[in-house]
Amino acid sequence: MKLLYKNVDKEGEGTVGLIAEEPEDMWHAYNLISEGDSVRSTTIRKVQSESATGSSTSNRVRTTLTICVESIDFDTQACVLRLKGRNVEENQYVKMGAYHTLDLELNRKFSLKKQEWDSIALERVDMACDPTQNADVAAVIMQEGLAHVCLITASMTLIRAKIDVNIPRKRKGFVQQHEKGLTKFYDNVMQAILRHVNFDIVKCVLIASPGFVRDQFYEYMFQTAIKTDNKLLLENKSKFMLVHSSSGFKHSLKEVLQDSAVINKMSDTKAAGEVKALENFYTMLQCEPAKAFYGKKHVEKACEAQAIETLLISDNLFRCSDVALRKEYVKLVDMAREAGGEVKIFSSMHISGEQLDQLTGIAAILRFPMPELDEEDESDTEN
Amino acid sequence: MSRHRNVRSMNYSDEYDGYDDVYGHSVEDDYCMSPSEAAFMYDREGKSKQKMGAFFQTVTDIAEENEGELESKENSLSEVDRARLESCIEQIKQTIGSSVPRQDLVNILLMYNFNIEKSINFILDNPQYKDVKLPEKKDKVPVLSKDSEVSSVKVVTPGPKTTNVTKGFDLAQKEANRLNVTPRSQSPASGRGTPINIQPSSEQNDDVKNFKQKDNKTDVVTQYKKERGGSKEHLYMVVIGHVDAGKSTLMGHLLCSLGQVNQKTMHKYEQESRKLGKQSFMYAWVLDETGEERNRGITMDVGKSQFETDTKLVTLLDAPGHKDFIPNMISGAGQADVALLVVDATRGEFETGFDYGGQTREHALLVRSLGVSQLAVAINKLDTVSWSQERFNEITQKLKVFLKQAGFKENDVAFVPCSGLTGQNLVEKPTENELLTWYNGPCLINVIDNFRSPDRPISKPFRHSINDIFKGTGSGFCVSGRIETGSLSTGDRVLVCPSKELATVKALAIEEVSQQIAFAGDQVSVTLSGIEMQNVSIGYILCDPQNPVQVASKFQARIVVFNVTVPITKGFPVVIHHQSLVEPAVISKLISQLNKSTGEVIKKHPRCLGNNSSAMVEIQVSRPIALEVYSDCKELGRIMIRVGGVTIAAGLITKVILSTN
Ligand SMILES: Nc1nc2c(ncn2[C@@H]2O[C@H](COP(=O)(O)OP(=O)(O)OP(=O)(O)O)[C@@H](O)[C@H]2O)c(=O)[nH]1
Numbered sequence A: 001m002k003l004l005y006k007n008v009d010k011e012g013e014g015t016v017g018l019i020a021e022e023p024e025d026m027w028h029a030y031n032l033i034s035e036g037d038s039v040r041s042t043t044i045r046k047v048q049s050e051s052a053t054g055s056s057t058s059n060r061v062r063t064t065l066t067i068c069v070e071s072i073d074f075d076t077q078a079c080v081l082r083l084k085g086r087n088v089e090e091n092q093y094v095k096m097g098a099y100h101t102l103d104l105e106l107n108r109k110f111s112l113k114k115q116e117w118d119s120i121a122l123e124r125v126d127m128a129c130d131p132t133q134n135a136d137v138a139a140v141i142m143q144e145g146l147a148h149v150c151l152i153t154a155s156m157t158l159i160r161a162k163i164d165v166n167i168p169r170k171r172k173g174f175v176q177q178h179e180k181g182l183t184k185f186y187d188n189v190m191q192a193i194l195r196h197v198n199f200d201i202v203k204c205v206l207i208a209s210p211g212f213v214r215d216q217f218y219e220y221m222f223q224t225a226i227k228t229d230n231k232l233l234l235e236n237k238s239k240f241m242l243v244h245s246s247s248g249f250k251h252s253l254k255e256v257l258q259d260s261a262v263i264n265k266m267s268d269t270k271a272a273g274e275v276k277a278l279e280n281f282y283t284m285l286q287c288e289p290a291k292a293f294y295g296k297k298h299v300e301k302a303c304e305a306q307a308i309e310t311l312l313i314s315d316n317l318f319r320c321s322d323v324a325l326r327k328e329y330v331k332l333v334d335m336a337r338e339a340g341g342e343v344k345i346f347s348s349m350h351i352s353g354e355q356l357d358q359l360t361g362i363a364a365i366l367r368f369p370m371p372e373l374d375e376e377d378e379s380d381t382e383n
Numbered sequence B: 001m002s003r004h005r006n007v008r009s010m011n012y013s014d015e016y017d018g019y020d021d022v023y024g025h026s027v028e029d030d031y032c033m034s035p036s037e038a039a040f041m042y043d044r045e046g047k048s049k050q051k052m053g054a055f056f057q058t059v060t061d062i063a064e065e066n067e068g069e070l071e072s073k074e075n076s077l078s079e080v081d082r083a084r085l086e087s088c089i090e091q092i093k094q095t096i097g098s099s100v101p102r103q104d105l106v107n108i109l110l111m112y113n114f115n116i117e118k119s120i121n122f123i124l125d126n127p128q129y130k131d132v133k134l135p136e137k138k139d140k141v142p143v144l145s146k147d148s149e150v151s152s153v154k155v156v157t158p159g160p161k162t163t164n165v166t167k168g169f170d171l172a173q174k175e176a177n178r179l180n181v182t183p184r185s186q187s188p189a190s191g192r193g194t195p196i197n198i199q200p201s202s203e204q205n206d207d208v209k210n211f212k213q214k215d216n217k218t219d220v221v222t223q224y225k226k227e228r229g230g231s232k233e234h235l236y237m238v239v240i241g242h243v244d245a246g247k248s249t250l251m252g253h254l255l256c257s258l259g260q261v262n263q264k265t266m267h268k269y270e271q272e273s274r275k276l277g278k279q280s281f282m283y284a285w286v287l288d289e290t291g292e293e294r295n296r297g298i299t300m301d302v303g304k305s306q307f308e309t310d311t312k313l314v315t316l317l318d319a320p321g322h323k324d325f326i327p328n329m330i331s332g333a334g335q336a337d338v339a340l341l342v343v344d345a346t347r348g349e350f351e352t353g354f355d356y357g358g359q360t361r362e363h364a365l366l367v368r369s370l371g372v373s374q375l376a377v378a379i380n381k382l383d384t385v386s387w388s389q390e391r392f393n394e395i396t397q398k399l400k401v402f403l404k405q406a407g408f409k410e411n412d413v414a415f416v417p418c419s420g421l422t423g424q425n426l427v428e429k430p431t432e433n434e435l436l437t438w439y440n441g442p443c444l445i446n447v448i449d450n451f452r453s454p455d456r457p458i459s460k461p462f463r464h465s466i467n468d469i470f471k472g473t474g475s476g477f478c479v480s481g482r483i484e485t486g487s488l489s490t491g492d493r494v495l496v497c498p499s500k501e502l503a504t505v506k507a508l509a510i511e512e513v514s515q516q517i518a519f520a521g522d523q524v525s526v527t528l529s530g531i532e533m534q535n536v537s538i539g540y541i542l543c544d545p546q547n548p549v550q551v552a553s554k555f556q557a558r559i560v561v562f563n564v565t566v567p568i569t570k571g572f573p574v575v576i577h578h579q580s581l582v583e584p585a586v587i588s589k590l591i592s593q594l595n596k597s598t599g600e601v602i603k604k605h606p607r608c609l610g611n612n613s614s615a616m617v618e619i620q621v622s623r624p625i626a627l628e629v630y631s632d633c634k635e636l637g638r639i640m641i642r643v644g645g646v647t648i649a650a651g652l653i654t655k656v657i658l659s660t661n
């Protein structure tokens, strides 16, 4: 993300100008913009004009609009952010208060005005504009008959293709159907890789599976590449890496990101860091349950007692439209930091973020045990 | 206790006894844990006094709930069902007059899932309605006579005459079938499936024929006796054990000795395996047929073959032992009546397989949790320890203790020394002197012959779980798998669930031999027509359209947690295995933690579940699946829960949660 300017006063009110340059940046924009903010950007608007003779024609004009956002929709496939809201600035084509949908696209400048830029939002701007955060990895996670081709960026895991085919099992005397099915499946996966993986950006392609599927597939792919003289694959052969996973389901990515060889190769990515943090939480829950809690109520209590060592929180919680609730979460983060705790804001677009979301979205590892929390019924987490 | 015994005269204490052992004890004594971990373990003392109470209780609870549900069901029926109800009542009145109170009719119809025929039978048999008589002229009504005539069928079935009445909901239903959620699954009252009846007028004749067949099905027991009475009992045996224990070699050699593999083929295997430098795998090649399996010397998917013993026709399922192929092993074990556990007696090797994380352990626990209760253990590769009796006893002792904890009864486990490679003690008395000095028990084939064949639940509604889908020789395509309950004849219409599409059975085959009818317990290939091959997946269930399985993406289960490295919390992503289905799911709620022995609630909404705990949980599957509550159908009411390639829990489905939107 490119930061054009940042005018935020002491009270936190102000405007920031940004340009989203990569798909990843759209995700940051999605997390930055909340309902009630004003966004200004160029857009296309259909205008009706009446000629002197009275016949009306409609044509499309490009204009710059400022809307007060009422709803936000993130299309991960097209990489577009759709903001709907009312026009709040006088414009030659659009009346005040008229509804308009702004499509924020890549490389289009926009400015965002908030009543209050809190610490989470400002941090998001810094993170988005940090160029070192870009390490794109592609991962193919597969088992016989099922494969997911995903792209892993700093804060998103995007499933680009899912291949789900039925492969006949081996049957006495009829192994050909099985082997034919398998070959066809491998071919589908290979095509998906060619279609979705941009080798200019992607530094590493992980191929993960149980058993020998990955080895078989790898062999198939490069034999085919030699046969068809596919330069692209052959030149990038060194980027492929074979890893074990227990299944071809998406959540097995977690295992892949914990593999020590992968960690070495990818160095420190956000995705792997989050997997590790969640794992630590579960380990603590197993070993010393009085030092690991989840759910807003418990975590708040722990925070008040300045007991939080690591706070795990999903960015999903900051996207809520309830301003007061968002404030509570921001306060929790600020307090935990003040007390010397580490705060990990999980991306809900990563595997472990998805899991954290299911686990109320908030969890904490404590410095000292608080068995008294266990006694209370965490009723707000059960619904 | 065998898998399907006592189904008709179900005796709970007997049925659950063995089962509960698995859940009751589990294997906690063996799992070593550090003292610091132990301090946080729930419920440790529960292990010594396990009783069958736990399961017994939940299951009876469920039964009661279902009974209570009957009243005032009418009000909560969906519109479709209500329309159907009306049309059924109409028809019954036409047949037997209107002397039975409407409310009674409603209840009876709901009880029989809108099956008019059964309802009328019930009324006629019930002394309460003794005034009810069939109209004089219609004494040939099929309801009473076994060999019904097609001409009179219309009296009791939604025949041509009533199609007009029912058309309205038929159409709606048909449309709903396209979606995964039918009006039925939205109706809160339909705890049990209601019949799905799609009858475009062109197919009416088909339907009439069907009803004739359905009629015969009431007599399925007689037919079963007639068809199968004369021949040997059929037994399905899964062969399990740690990777490289010698399962495939043992079975390959057994098949060879029994003359199931011709000499020419065997000679070919010998030559070719030698070329690959894998001559020691020549017998394994009988079952390991794919190129990958042969090149690597590892079984990857279940191999199937057949042989006969004195009293039985045995289908053997050679499971893969490698950890990564446990999903395949589970789908094989789900189809078996009994199991043969093969262990490698070589020093160090037995220990590896038996250690924590070894598959000797996981496989044994899995088959037990899948309902297999009879087990034979082949102590294999004894040639490598010069047939040492001491080694045999050592292994036997260790396994006995473990298997008992895993829930196998001592009488249901047999041990036999053998060598798959040399062929000692497989089909003939041993010739090896060292073995003869201390062993004069049965050889492997006798042990297999001694397994008791389970009773087959043939009179329950038809259910078949799809384990494989492939192109047959003729038109259409085949699905193969096990008939869990009921029976199936060629020409029958079946409902494919969870997609709820109807299909027609064009042909049936068991072991490539075509059949007219097949029964519960059989593994059949079913040639289907009227449905696209792409619309069927492994793990789908074929069922009786008049009495379908339930379809849902959320359910409650009572689980027992085995050994876990991290505790289970809500939101925990898992993989569930249900018959051959493998689906990602999330433990969406921890409802309560239970006392393992009594089934009592210890804690509501626990924060997490640790080792060896028992709990009631809610599970959300990523898409709808076909399933049954355990108390209705054991075969389709069991699930295995795995995470990261490790089995962490086994569960019984206690309640299906239908989506309400
Ligand atoms: N000495 C000896 N070797 C045996 C015996 N049985 C099997 N083997 C050897 O053990 C190796 C593994 O045999 P398999 O039959 O493939 O083992 P498996 O249990 O089927 O292995 P998976 O299916 O991959 O789990 C082969 O090299 C066999 O020759 C035996 O009785 N004695």
Ligand SMILES: [Mg+2]
Residues within 6 Å of the ligand: B247, B248, B249, B284, B288, B298, B299, B318, B319, B320, B321
């Ligand atoms: Mg094998």
